[in-house]
Amino acid sequence: MRTTLSKRINELLVLAILEHGPAHGYQIALAVEEWTDGLFSFQHGTLYPILHRLEGEGQVRGEWCGEGRRRKTYRITESGRVIFRAGTTELEEQFRALFALFGRTHAA
Amino acid sequence: MRTTLSKRINELLVLAILEHGPAHGYQIALAVEEWTDGLFSFQHGTLYPILHRLEGEGQVRGEWCGEGRRRKTYRITESGRVIFRAGTTELEEQFRALFALFGRTHAA
């Protein structure tokens, strides 16, 4: 499975939040938890490396802003948008196949 | 996320196949690949440890059969069936929430 399912989902979650507008790490973590009714969540030790990874790959762009308290605001890039759309489509196909199999079994 | 998503899915895949009838490891791997159109698959280095784990937890029962070529046929247990149904239901809820978030973003 070329790259871990969880890893792909985590990255898509971050991109999904940023599709709504710029946000910094802490906000992203809160938004994911809120919008999925707590079914998905991030530990910060998980989230920040993901943000750095996505930034390194050019899918998001971070900018330090505000003085005093350091906050890094992330925005999704055009490349990130393309990857987000492709990724969600692919994941949806995968889960259709998965639940088709589960459903077939339920019926049996 | 109490236990890895991938781990849970992998276990559910095995249980789903065994809900259809007894099978040995190699058959399970083939069936998963076939029934999900190659979207999910197992390396044997992944599958056999999972089978041993599930057996240890009483979700499946394995029995050596046939002489000469060693083949271990697995059957799902009653406990495994209960866990399978609960697990698929839970996973479905989780994915409904996930795709609801993705969809909301698509619309934005």
Place this chain on the structure above:
DNA sequence: GCATGATATAAAGATAATCTATATATCACA
């Protein structure tokens, strides 16, 4: 003024799980 808890980011180290590779062995077919 100061302690506390929420906000905010980062990175090192432990843990968990899969993947890769290797080993072993049978069977069918050419």
Place this chain on the structure above:
DNA sequence: TGTGATATATAGATTATCTTTATATCATGC
């Protein structure tokens, strides 16, 4: 008799997350 498919197992490398710790600001109550 050699090759490729069938069949299981395990050690070791890799990957990714989780836990923990460190640092720092801000608001609130005492």
